[in-house]
Amino acid sequence: MPNKISKIAVMCSGGDSPGMNAGVRAVVRTAIYHKLEVYGIMRGYSGLIEGDIFPMDSRSVANIIQRGGTILKTARSKEFLTPEGRAKAYEQLKSRGIEGLVILGGDGSFKGAEIFSREFDIACIGLPGTIDKDIAGTDFTIGFDTAVNTAVSAIDKIRDTAESHDRLFIIEVMGRDAGYIALHSGIATGAENILIPEAKTDIEEVVQSLQEKEKRKKMVNMIVVAEGDDFGGALDVEKYILENMPGSEVRVCILGHIQRGGSPTCLDRFIASRMGYHAVECLINGKYNVFVGIKNNEMNYIPLSKAVKYKQHIGSEWLKIGKILST
Numbered sequence: 001m002p003n004k005i006s007k008i009a010v011m012c013s014g015g016d017s018p019g020m021n022a023g024v025r026a027v028v029r030t031a032i033y034h035k036l037e038v039y040g041i042m043r044g045y046s047g048l049i050e051g052d053i054f055p056m057d058s059r060s061v062a063n064i065i066q067r068g069g070t071i072l073k074t075a076r077s078k079e080f081l082t083p084e085g086r087a088k089a090y091e092q093l094k095s096r097g098i099e100g101l102v103i104l105g106g107d108g109s110f111k112g113a114e115i116f117s118r119e120f121d122i123a124c125i126g127l128p129g130t131i132d133k134d135i136a137g138t139d140f141t142i143g144f145d146t147a148v149n150t151a152v153s154a155i156d157k158i159r160d161t162a163e164s165h166d167r168l169f170i171i172e173v174m175g176r177d178a179g180y181i182a183l184h185s186g187i188a189t190g191a192e193n194i195l196i197p198e199a200k201t202d203i204e205e206v207v208q209s210l211q212e213k214e215k216r217k218k219m220v221n222m223i224v225v226a227e228g229d230d231f232g233g234a235l236d237v238e239k240y241i242l243e244n245m246p247g248s249e250v251r252v253c254i255l256g257h258i259q260r261g262g263s264p265t266c267l268d269r270f271i272a273s274r275m276g277y278h279a280v281e282c283l284i285n286g287k288y289n290v291f292v293g294i295k296n297n298e299m300n301y302i303p304l305s306k307a308v309k310y311k312q313h314i315g316s317e318w319l320k321i322g323k324i325l326s327t
């Protein structure tokens with residue numbers, strides 16, 4: 001591993017998330033403050049392998065803190081999964097004298113960084129950028145707050161029309177195999193049922209609860225289902241309900257990629273700025289191959305090797321709270 005770092009690069013990898021631009025801006029400006037040379041890498045590991053790398057200065061990150069997406073673009077690279085791909089990536093960095101790499105991305109991106117840092121003398125720092133919030137060791141991931149607020153505002157709108165028509169709505173939210181967006185948006189919108197992969201979905205019980213509500217003339221119901229739920233997505237839930245409660249007024253809304261876009265919330269800009277600053281501090285202080293998290297309002301540095309092994313955990317009490325409050 002390098003003793004002292006004078007050139008670093010920053011990139012985004014995997015699915016984009018609102019706030020990535022704020023993170024890139026923080027990395028670039030902190031690096032410049034420390035008189036480091038800083039490069040941007042386009043399209044994640046793919047751009048790294050192809051040498052799509054350019055020098056950045058303070059002005060190159062002006063007026064981006066409020067913008068969704070990422071100015072560096074992002075990608076999921078199959079080639080980086082191969083030793084040959086990683087060797088090409090290393091050559092691109094070595095030929096430019098770049099010793100440190102900051103990667104904004106999710107656990108898949110951290111996995112790549114972890115292998116890369118074991119194979120080559122490049123110091124890697126991860127910044128948790130994912131709407132899914134599925135990385136253990138940090139209370140926040142960049143983009144989750146914006147995504148969940150987008151989901152909340154969409155579900156509120158759906159409830160308006162559901163109320164007018166006395167309808168049951170099944171709303172599918174993103175999260176891959178994690179249920180955080182569903183749990184938070186479901187509780188915040190008073191959803192009658194929240195289905196997440198972290199808890200076994202009892203679909204019979206969902207139907208029974210709808211039948212019970214029908215008896216007491218509670219016709220408006222919102223089911224928020226995580227895309228990775230063990231029973232299935234919104235269309236599977238709809239099919240089951242229609243088979244078991246024929247004639248029900250059911251509508252499905254799959255929120256999809258709108259959850260990934262939009263101007264980042266204050267919280268996402270704030271944590272991205274804080275994490276981006278600390279990513280560079282790590283490189284300056286020789287704290288290598290970690291990802292930068294925030295736990296109980298303190299910085300938490302987790303070895304990349306651990307980041308890829310542990311998952312966030314959702315306590316069962318949360319679903320109980322959702323149920324009690326929405327009856």
Ligand code: F6P
Nearest residue numbers: 015106130131132174175176260
């Ligand atoms: O990991 C972020 C995420 O938005 C997941 O919630 C979702 O399952 C996936 O990415 C969608 O990926 P893509 O943009 O490739 O369709």
